[in-house]
Amino acid sequence: MTKLSSSFRDDVYRLVADIPSGRVMTYGDIAALAGHPYAARVVGQIAHFGPEHLPWQRVVNRYGGLARGFWGGKEVHRQLLEREGVVIDDTYSIVDFEEYRWKPETHLS
């Protein structure tokens, strides 16, 4: 069933939930795909208040660096991503970030 009325927040939830293990997306990309290219901050807020069962650890900034206010801090964040096979250096930035970057398919439900 198609959901005709979707808010920005709901779109973010779906996009984040759709990121496969071992892949990452940026706040800006998610915002753009949800219809608001400059609402990257909002994605951060949604991540803060949103459901914990979603893979927020796969959401990083446009430099491939880890977020500041992530629950537990960057150390925990790095552990979670490395556990999925994502290599991160000592500056908390993803190695070969562009290769891990997840590109959602255009034919989303």
Add this chain to the structure above:
DNA sequence: CGAGTGACCGCAA
């Protein structure tokens, strides 16, 4: 309902 804050991004000086 108004104002302030915020896990960001892009551009100007």
Add this chain to the structure above:
DNA sequence: ATTGCGGCCACTC
């Protein structure tokens, strides 16, 4: 190179 500022939407007070 660094700093500052506007903008987007959600949430709190």
